[in-house]
Amino acid sequence: MPEATTRSAKPGAAKAAVLNSALDGEGAGDGRSVEEIRAAALAVYESLPLPTWRRSGFWTTSLRDLDLDTLEPDHHEGGSELPAVVTDAIGDEPLAGLLVQRGASVVHAQLDPELAERGVIFTALEDALRDHPELVAEHFMKRLTYDRHKLDAAATALWSGGAFLHVPDGVVVEAPFQVVYLIEGPGTVQYAHTLAVGGANSDFRLREYDLAAPFEGPALHAGHFELYLGDGARCRLAHFQDWGGAGQEVHDVSTHVAEVGRDGHCLWMPIHLGGHLTRQHIELVTAAQGSDMRHRGIYFTEGDEHLDLFTVDLHEVGHTTGDTVWHGAATGASRASYEGLIKIVKDAQESHTYLQTHSMMLSPKAKVDAIPSLIVETDSVSASHGGTVGELDEALVFYMQARGLPRADAVRMIVEGYFEPIVTQLEDERLEGLVRERIAAKLAAAAEDISAYAAAR
Amino acid sequence: MPDLEIKNLHVRTEDREILRGVDLTVDKGEIHALMGPNGSGKSTLANTILGHPAYEVTEGHIRFRGEDLTEADPEDRAQAGLFLAFQYPVAIPGVSVANFLRMAMNANREEDITVKEFGKDLKHAAELLHVDRSFTSRHLNDGFSGGEKKRCEILQMAMLKPEIAVMDETDSGLDIDALRTVAEGVNALHRETGMGALIITHYQRLLHYITPQFVHVLLDGRIVREGGPELVHQLESEGYDFLRNEAAVDA
Numbered sequence: 069m070p071e072a073t074t075r076s077a078k079p080g081a082a083k084a085a086v087l088n089s090a091l092d093g094e095g096a097g098d099g100r101s102v103e104e105i106r107a108a109a110l111a112v113y114e115s116l117p118l119p120t121w122r123r124s125g126f127w128t129t130s131l132r133d134l135d136l137d138t139l140e141p142d143h144h145e146g147g148s149e150l151p152a153v154v155t156d157a158i159g160d161e162p163l164a165g166l167l168v169q170r171g172a173s174v175v176h177a178q179l180d181p182e183l184a185e186r187g188v189i190f191t192a193l194e195d196a197l198r199d200h201p202e203l204v205a206e207h208f209m210k211r212l213t214y215d216r217h218k219l220d221a222a223a224t225a226l227w228s229g230g231a232f233l234h235v236p237d238g239v240v241v242e243a244p245f246q247v248v249y250l251i252e253g254p255g256t257v258q259y260a261h262t263l264a265v266g267g268a269n270s271d272f273r274l275r276e277y278d279l280a281a282p283f284e285g286p287a288l289h290a291g292h293f294e295l296y297l298g299d300g301a302r303c304r305l306a307h308f309q310d311w312g313g314a315g316q317e318v319h320d321v322s323t324h325v326a327e328v329g330r331d332g333h334c335l336w337m338p339i340h341l342g343g344h345l346t347r348q349h350i351e352l353v354t355a356a357q358g359s360d361m362r363h364r365g366i367y368f369t370e371g372d373e374h375l376d377l378f379t380v381d382l383h384e385v386g387h388t389t390g391d392t393v394w395h396g397a398a399t400g401a402s403r404a405s406y407e408g409l410i411k412i413v414k415d416a417q418e419s420h421t422y423l424q425t426h427s428m429m430l431s432p433k434a435k436v437d438a439i440p441s442l443i444v445e446t447d448s449v450s451a452s453h454g455g456t457v458g459e460l461d462e463a464l465v466f467y468m469q470a471r472g473l474p475r476a477d478a479v480r481m482i483v484e485g486y487f488e489p490i491v492t493q494l495e496d497e498r499l500e501g502l503v504r505e506r507i508a509a510k511l512a513a514a515a516e517d518i519s520a521y522a523a524a525r
Numbered sequence: 526m527p528d529l530e531i532k533n534l535h536v537r538t539e540d541r542e543i544l545r546g547v548d549l550t551v552d553k554g555e556i557h558a559l560m561g562p563n564g565s566g567k568s569t570l571a572n573t574i575l576g577h578p579a580y581e582v583t584e585g586h587i588r589f590r591g592e593d594l595t596e597a598d599p600e601d602r603a604q605a606g607l608f609l610a611f612q613y614p615v616a617i618p619g620v621s622v623a624n625f626l627r628m629a630m631n632a633n634r635e636e637d638i639t640v641k642e643f644g645k646d647l648k649h650a651a652e653l654l655h656v657d658r659s660f661t662s663r664h665l666n667d668g669f670s671g672g673e674k675k676r677c678e679i680l681q682m683a684m685l686k687p688e689i690a691v692m693d694e695t696d697s698g699l700d701i702d703a704l705r706t707v708a709e710g711v712n713a714l715h716r717e718t719g720m721g722a723l724i725i726t727h728y729q730r731l732l733h734y735i736t737p738q739f740v741h742v743l744l745d746g747r748i749v750r751e752g753g754p755e756l757v758h759q760l761e762s763e764g765y766d767f768l769r770n771e772a773a774v775d776a
Contacts (some may be wrong), residue, residue, distance in 0.1 A: 462578070467615050469599035470575045470608075471629040471681065481628065485619025485664070 088123070088378045090411050091325060091351055093213030093220075102197060102208050109214035109224035119217035119321075121347060121376060127405055127437060129347050129376040134319055139257035139288055141228065142171025150176060153281045154248055157308075161498050164243040164272070165190035167231045170250045171258055174229035186239055193230025193261055203234060207265050211325045211353065212292050219290040219321040223259050227292070230261040233274065237267035237298070244273035244496070251311070251318055254285025260322075262293045266301040268329070273304045275499065278320065280312040286344075291322035299330040299356070306336075306499055310506060311343040313513075314371040320346040330356035337494050340367035340375055341506045351380040354388035354419075363392040364490045366503065369402035369434070370510050376405050383412040383419040383449075390421035395490050397483060398427070398434035399514035405437040410453060414445040423453040428486060430460060431517045432524065462522060479518055480511050526591050528552045528721060529574070529607070529689045533585035536566075536573050543569045545746035546585065553688050553721045558732055558757065560725075561743035562765045567725045568612055570743070571693040574723075575599050575609040589689075604633050606688030610678040610695050616666040622677060623647065623661040626684050633685060650683035653713055655706050671698040679710045686714070689721040696731035708734030729761050744768055 094112075096105055118136065121129040154168060165179040167190060174192035183190075189200060196204050214224035231247045249260050264274055278289065289311070297303055305326065311318035320343050328334045338350055352361045361381070369375050381390045390410070398404045406427065412419045427436040440453035460479065468478035484507060491500050511518070529551040536544040543566045551557050561567050573580045574587060576599040586595040589605045597605075617625065626647070631637045638646075651658055654676050666674050675695055682690055692711070696704055712735060714720045724731060732754075740756040741748050744765065749772050750756065 461615070463615050464617055466575075466577055466599060467611065467617070468625075468629075470603055470611075471625075471685065472600050472603035472632040473629055474600050474632065475598070477628065477632065481620055481625070482617065485617055488619030489664075 088407055088409065090380045090382050090409070091211060091213055091323070091349070094215040095211065095213045096209035102205055105209055105214065106225050109221045110226075112215045113218055113221035113225050116218040116221065119219065123405075123407070127376075129345070129374065131319065131321070131345070134286060134288065136257075136288070139255055139286070141258070142251075142253055142256040144170040144173040144175050146173070146175045148175065151250065151252070151281055153279050154250055157277055157279055157502060158246055158248070159498055162243050163246050164188075164241045165245045166248075167192065167246070168248045168250065169229040169231070169258070169260065170252060171256055172228045174231075180243070183241060187236040188239060188241070189232065189234040190245055191232055193232045193263055194228065196232035200232075200234070203265075204232065204263065207263060207294070207296050210294070210296065211327060211351075212294050212323060220323060223261065223290045223292045223323070227259040227261040231263070233264040235266045235270040235272045238269045239267070240271040241273070244275050247274070247276045249276070249278050249289065249291070250280065251287050251289060252281040252283065254283050254287055254317075257288045257290075260289060260291035262291075264295040266295070266297045266303055268298040269300040270298070271302040273496070275306045275308065278307070278309040278311060280310075280316060280318055282312060282316065284315045286317040286319065289318060289320045289322065291320070293322070293324040295326040295334070297326070297328050297332040297334055300332055301329060302333045304335045304494060304496070306494055306496065307338045308341070308499065308502070309339065309343055309346070310341045313342060317344040319344060320348065323349045323351075325351045325353065326361075327353045327355045328359035328361055331358035332356070333360045335362045335364070335494065337364045337366070337490070339365070339503060340369075340377070341503070341510070343373060343375065345374045347376045349378050349380075351382060352390070353382045353384055354390060355384045357385055357387045360389045361391070362493075363390070364493050365394040366487055366490055367394070367396040367404055367406070368507055368510055369398045369400075369404045370514060371400045371402060373400075373402040375403070377407070379406075379408045381408070381410045381421055381423060383416045383421065386415065386417040386419055388416065388419045390419075392421075392423040393490060394425040395487055396425075396427045396436065397430055397486070398436045399430045399510065399517055401431070401433040403435045405439070407437075407439040407441065408453070409441045409443065410451050411443045412446060412449050412451060417446055417448040419449045419451070421451050425455045427457045428460065428483070429457065430483070430514060430521065432521050460518070460522065465522070475519065476515050479515075480508060483507065483511055528590055529723075530588040531574070531585070532588070534570075534573070534582065534587065535584035536569055536580050536582055538569070538580055542583070543746055544573070547743070547746070547748055549741060549748065551689055551721050551723050554719045555721045555739065556715060556735060556737045557723045557739045557741065558726065558737035559723055559741050559743055560729075560757070560760060561727070563727060565743045566746045567727070567743055568693055571609060571612075571691045571725055574602070574691050575607060576602050600632065608682055608685060608687035608690040610682060610690060610692040612693040612697065614666050614674045614678055616664070616669070618664050618667050620665050621662050622665050622680070625665050626661070626681060629681070629685060646684055650680050653683055654680045654710050656680065672700060672703040675699055675707060676703065679707050683710060683714055686718050687720060689723065691723045691725065693725050694727060695724070696726055696728060704730060705734060707731070711735055729757050732757050742768055744772055
């Protein structure tokens with residue numbers, strides 16, 4: 069059933085506020101085949117209107133400006149050279165594998181042959197469905213849903229291409245697996261699905277980049293991401309979203325979920341550095357004793373961007389640990405909302421978790437929200453949260469100016485420094501460099517706005 | 526031409542006038558002490574010299590080697606050769622001491638400092654202030670103890686080699702060992718580079734280790750007494766009350 073009618077805060081009200089909750093709805097797991105699930109999703113897709121998320125009178129994420137009927141999938145032939153926006157972002161460091169989807173088509177799928185010999189699979193999801201049907205069916209949509217809203221259904225029913233990664237038991241891979249989703253034109257829609265599975269005691273890195281070549285006009289990315297880590301498995305996971313700057317109207321409505329097995333560990337870093345309108349549900353589940361997750365997120369909005377993030381730290385059994393830290397900043401007339409839920413279910417005693425979210429407003433017209441929340445259905449746990457929304461600290465600026473640094477340099481160092489403790493935790497130099505570069509460019513673009521704001525305060 | 530020249534300086538914050546006509550000249554090579562009870566305007570003067578935006582100069586001026594800096598941006602004052610050792614240094618998360626210092630040094634010179642030269646300077650400064658080299662890879666003042674923060678201020682001073690340093694209550698919150706280290710650092714800089722200093726203090730502790738040539742006493746926003754090092758001892762034994770009484774009689 070759609071969220072907006074099942075989870076009304078004010079029953080009966082037609083435009084009721086939605087209470088965000090952990091993933092709950094129709095998915096896989098009842099023996100249906102992938103085809104049956106997709107057919108069911110298609111029926112849901114056709115029956116629902118575009119969703120609106122309304123948390124309160126102060127926050128609404130609406131897709132009313134998006135005309136789905138005008139959007140078409142953008143098909144590409146494989147084998148051609150990769151566009152510069154992709155090669156610039158990934159650089160030339162060695163990768164365990166690279167998979168690139170342009171629009172609706174996977175155009176490049178490459179895996180280190182040594183890893184293929186050790187049983188690693190890294191390929192388009194549609195190819196994996198054909199070549200490894202049982203392995204895919206075992207995990208496909210295990211935690212994802214297809215009936216929470218129209219685009220949840222669309223991502224299930226209509227995806228093409230997609231990415232599938234399987235790292236077998238005990239396989240340790242140092243170089244990262246890289247997935248890229250690229251959008252190149254206005255009027256295009258991309259339905260994406262990444263499925264990643266780490267066997268027991270596997271250890272690997274996975275990055276998913278969402279990129280756009282410069283264009284003007286609307287486009288849509290509706291994506292599903294799912295990662296399942298077996299017992300003792302470890303993964304460093306990054307999502308890097310940069311759908312381009314002002315005028316580039318990429319809408320992104322996605323759901324990402326990761327499940328950590330017994331004594332497993334996942335460090336997950338979502339990075340949001342550009343998107344006209346983004347609504348993402350990001351859920352990390354510690355699903356067996358001893359599992360541990362670390363969530364480190366970043367966002368930086370500018371122009372008239374609208375970012376709506378909802379994260380869940382879900383503890384399904386006891387003796388699990390979690391730690392979530394988000395740092396965000398907003399310039400221009402952008403709006404950024406981060407809501408983080410810690411949920412500890414009944415019988416999950418001895419779970420310990422912590423969530424903190426910080427947001428920095430760098431412009432008078434920017435609007436940021438930081439909402440930590442807590443649902444604890446058991447006792448003998450520790451769960452705490454905290455959130456701050458602040459402005460640039462002028463005491464820091466003066467301190468640095470008094471050492472001879474011009475104001476713009478001081479502001480750049482302070483904001484970069486604010487993100488730095490998060491960025492460095494991934495221990496991924498290439499990605500760190502990319503994030504620093506993009507943040508510096510955004511600060512340079514917003515320099516006038518930021519000084520005018522300081523002068524007015 | 527004097528180096529730092531403060532003339533008839535009147536300063537207010539929001540609704541209150543704090544400095545009411547301060548005259549003070551500090552030349553390179555000179556050590557001045559500015560003393561006064563709490564609330565007399567000492568920190569206001571220190572912050573105003575470096576151009577803190579919360580303080581408004583309503584009358585008078587600040588000049589450095591003839592150049593009027595009264596309305597200058599803080600970075601221009603720093604680049605001219607002024608330095609402020611903060612009373613309460615702020616923490617800057619995510620920015621290492623070394624990285625910050627390199628940025629600050631480069632802002633104060635034409636060509637960027639070489640890695641080799643920077644390393645040499647940093648080693649020298651760290652030894653002078655008795656801090657471990659690992660200190661400089663920590664984030665600036667983030668999680669530092671009170672004593673570490675003050676040492677870090679003087680470390681920055683040693684690296685930036687200002688013409689005139691204003692030290693705002695650097696002695697407060699320091700234990701005796703740290704106090705001695707900081708004083709040795711200041712004396713060495715004074716000796717090696719001819720740095721001038723305006724040492725602002727409420728107590729006299731730091732002045733047991735650094736001997737000022739000139740002592741000024743600030744009371745209710747005005748300098749009410751000037752003299753040599755003997756004034757420090759007089760204040761130590763008699764407190765500020767005798768000056769208050771004198772000021773009351775004058776008024």
